[in-house]
Amino acid sequence: MKPVVTRFPPSPTGFLHIGGARTALFNWLYARKTRGKFVLRIEDTDVDRSTRESVDAILDALAWLGIDWDEGPYFQTERKEIHNRYIDKLVASGHAYYCSCTPEEIDAMREQARAKGLKPMYNGKCRERGLSKAPGTVVRLKTPDSGVTVVNDIVKGDTAFQNAEMDDFIIRRSDGSPMYNLAVVVDDLTMGINTIIRGDDHLINTPKQILIYQALGADLPVFGHVPMVLGPDKARLSKRHGAMSVSEYRDMGYLPDAVINYLVRLGWSHGDQEFFTRRDLIEKFDLEHLGRSAGMFDLSKMTALNAKHIQAKTPAELGPLFLPHLQHLGIDAPDDVFTHQVIETLQPRSKTLKDMARAARFYYVDEPEMDEKAAAKFLTPEMADMLNQAADAIESLSDYTQPALETVFKKIMADFNLGFGKIAQPLRVAITGTTVSPGIFEMLLILGKEKTVQRIRRAAGRM
Known part of the structure; x- marks a missing residue:
C-alpha cells in the first residue's frame, strides 16, 4: 500500500481564513496520523490578484498553527512547462484538440442551446476538424457524449454527473496558459498526491478533473469534500461573525492548539470528546468520522475551549x-x-x-x-x-x-x-x-x- 500523500493548495489572494485553515488541518492530520507526506502548493495562477504579501501571511499563519509541510511550497506559476507537456500529450493521444472558435461564436452556440431549452454549452464544432496550434486557438478536452462520471466521495458518498451536460471544456487558453482544472490534476499527479480533502465548493470541479485523470490513464486519488464552515446564524461565514484571518485570532490571544482543536471539531468527531491536545488529534484523526453537515463557527465556544487549553499548559x-x-x-x-x-x-x-x-x-x-x-x-x-x-x-x-x-x-x-x-x-x-x-x-x-x-x-x- 502506497504511503498517504495529502496537500494544501491555497490561493494567495488574501489571508488564511478559518475555512482554509481547517482544510489544511484535515490534510495535515491525516498525513501525520498515517506517517505519510503533506505537500504545500501555492496556486498563484490568478496573477492579477496573487501577492507576495498574501503568500507570506499564509506561511506565517500555518507556522503559527504548527502545520508544517514535508514538500514545498511549490508555486503553480513556475510549473507551466510541466502543465503544457501534459496538454500536448493529451492532444497527441486524441483526448484533446485545438479549437479556433471565437468568443462570439461560443456565445451564439449557447444562445441556440438556450432557445431549444438545453444547457448552454460549447457544441463541439472543432472536435473532429484536426486543427493544429495557431494564434488564437485553445485546447479543449474531448469529454464523453454519454454516460456518467461518478465522484466516489469518502464524505458525501457517490455523486453522479451526466457527461452529456459537460461540454468539451478548455484546458489551455489561447495565450498558452493552462486552465485551473488541468494544472491541479497535473500537479497532483506529478507530486504523488493520492488523498484530497477539500471544501465541498470544489465538488463541481471534480468530475472535470476525473475526466482529465482518465484521459491521462492515471489512477484517481481518494476524494473527500467537507461541508463549509458557517456562522452561528447558519449563513456563510463572514466578518460579521468575528475575526476571519487566522492571524487575527493569534492577535486576540488564542492558543494555536486551541484553534486547531476547535477547527477540527467543526467537521470531525471522536465520540463526545471535545478537548484534544495536538498529540490526541494526530493519534485519533481519521477520515471515517468527517461530518456531512456544515460546521457552525461560534467564537464563544472557541473562547471557552481556549481557556481550557490555557489551564492545561505549563x-x-x-x-x-x-x-x-x-x-x-x-x-x-x-x-x-x-x-x-x-x-x-x-x-x-x-x-x-x-x-x-x-x-x-x-x-x-x-x-x-x-x-x-x-x-x-x-x-x-x-x-x-x-x-x-x-x-x-x-x-x-x-x-x-x-x-x-x-x-x-x-x-x-x-x-x-x-x-x-x-x-x-x-x-x-x-x-x-x-x-x-x-x-x-x-x-x-x-x-x-x-x-x-x-x-x-x-x-x-x-x-
Whole structure:
C-alpha cells in the first residue's frame, strides 16, 4: 500500500481564513496520523490578484498553527512547462484538440442551446476538424457524449454527473496558459498526491478533473469534500461573525492548539470528546468520522475551549506565547521564573492571552493604574490606619512567606474587628489598582515584600 500523500493548495489572494485553515488541518492530520507526506502548493495562477504579501501571511499563519509541510511550497506559476507537456500529450493521444472558435461564436452556440431549452454549452464544432496550434486557438478536452462520471466521495458518498451536460471544456487558453482544472490534476499527479480533502465548493470541479485523470490513464486519488464552515446564524461565514484571518485570532490571544482543536471539531468527531491536545488529534484523526453537515463557527465556544487549553499548559509553555501580548502593552519582560509565576497565578481566570496580559500588567509596572471607582469604594479614610499597619507589619517580616503573611492579617483582623474580606479588598486595590486579581497571598509573594509595602503605603497616602 502506497504511503498517504495529502496537500494544501491555497490561493494567495488574501489571508488564511478559518475555512482554509481547517482544510489544511484535515490534510495535515491525516498525513501525520498515517506517517505519510503533506505537500504545500501555492496556486498563484490568478496573477492579477496573487501577492507576495498574501503568500507570506499564509506561511506565517500555518507556522503559527504548527502545520508544517514535508514538500514545498511549490508555486503553480513556475510549473507551466510541466502543465503544457501534459496538454500536448493529451492532444497527441486524441483526448484533446485545438479549437479556433471565437468568443462570439461560443456565445451564439449557447444562445441556440438556450432557445431549444438545453444547457448552454460549447457544441463541439472543432472536435473532429484536426486543427493544429495557431494564434488564437485553445485546447479543449474531448469529454464523453454519454454516460456518467461518478465522484466516489469518502464524505458525501457517490455523486453522479451526466457527461452529456459537460461540454468539451478548455484546458489551455489561447495565450498558452493552462486552465485551473488541468494544472491541479497535473500537479497532483506529478507530486504523488493520492488523498484530497477539500471544501465541498470544489465538488463541481471534480468530475472535470476525473475526466482529465482518465484521459491521462492515471489512477484517481481518494476524494473527500467537507461541508463549509458557517456562522452561528447558519449563513456563510463572514466578518460579521468575528475575526476571519487566522492571524487575527493569534492577535486576540488564542492558543494555536486551541484553534486547531476547535477547527477540527467543526467537521470531525471522536465520540463526545471535545478537548484534544495536538498529540490526541494526530493519534485519533481519521477520515471515517468527517461530518456531512456544515460546521457552525461560534467564537464563544472557541473562547471557552481556549481557556481550557490555557489551564492545561505549563507556565513555561505559555511564556513565549504570552510575552508578545505584554509587549503590545508596552511591557518588555523576559521569559523567566518571575513571568512563569505571574502566568501561574492568572491561568485559572484567563480566557485569552490578551486577557492574561492585561491582568498581569500590575506585576510589571512601578505604579499600577488606579480604578477610581474601586479606589473611592475601598480606599476610604477609615481604611488608612489598617493599610499603614499592614505595611509596617509586612515590612518588619524577616520571613516573607504565606504563613507569616497569614499571621499578619489575622492580627489586623483582630485589631480592627474586620473579616478577611473587609481587609482583602482594600489591599487588592492598593496592590493592583482594581478589585479583580489573583489570590492575595500568591500575588503578594510573587510581587515581593518591597513592592508590596511601597504600594500599600502609596495607597494609604492618597487617602
